[in-house]
Amino acid sequence: MELRSDVVPLTAENFRCLCTGEKGVGRSSGKVLHYKGSPFHRVIPKFMCQGGDFTRGDGRGGESIYGEKFPDENFTLKHTGPGDLDVLALFYVFPTRKYRSLRKCIFARISQFFLCTAATPWLDGKHVVFGKVVSGMDVVAAIEQVGSEQGRTRVPVVISDSGQLR
Numbered sequence: 001m002e003l004r005s006d007v008v009p010l011t012a013e014n015f016r017c018l019c020t021g022e023k024g025v026g027r028s029s030g031k032v033l034h035y036k037g038s039p040f041h042r043v044i045p046k047f048m049c050q051g052g053d054f055t056r057g058d059g060r061g062g063e064s065i066y067g068e069k070f071p072d073e074n075f076t077l078k079h080t081g082p083g084d085l086d087v088l089a090l091f092y093v094f095p096t097r098k099y100r101s102l103r104k105c106i107f108a109r110i111s112q113f114f115l116c117t118a119a120t121p122w123l124d125g126k127h128v129v130f131g132k133v134v135s136g137m138d139v140v141a142a143i144e145q146v147g148s149e150q151g152r153t154r155v156p157v158v159i160s161d162s163g164q165l166r
Helices: 009-020 137-145
Strands: 040-044 048-051 084-095 103-116 129-132
Touching: 009 084, 009 103, 009 129, 040 137, 048 137
Parallel strands: none
Antiparallel strands: 040 048, 048 103, 084 103, 084 129
């Protein structure tokens, strides 16, 4: 993967450190900040492969190296085609105590990411592109083959190891 630290340095560094596991244990989750052993929990053919939830493994968790979450840096890079690497925005809804019908909503950047398997221009301005798969699209295609329209995988897809090539 090629990370665009020149455009989105915080996002690229978060992903790199989660690949290496060099930051140790997370403050919020108490889990090791590392993708090793985490699943691709959502795979939709002709769209994307989503992973990076190492705290819960089901898409409801995650933690960045900066704490639980961090803000968008920018939307400079666009969703141009297969191999785009995006950080996922989790959408949190919190009911307020005073007005139960009102809800406070925030978007949070954490550890989850997705690999696009097609051009996805409708995501421009919504998800931060921070890199691209430059080698290994055959692996992404193999992951895509076990997905479904609902996003469930027919077999478990797990990141067996991750790190940084120099």
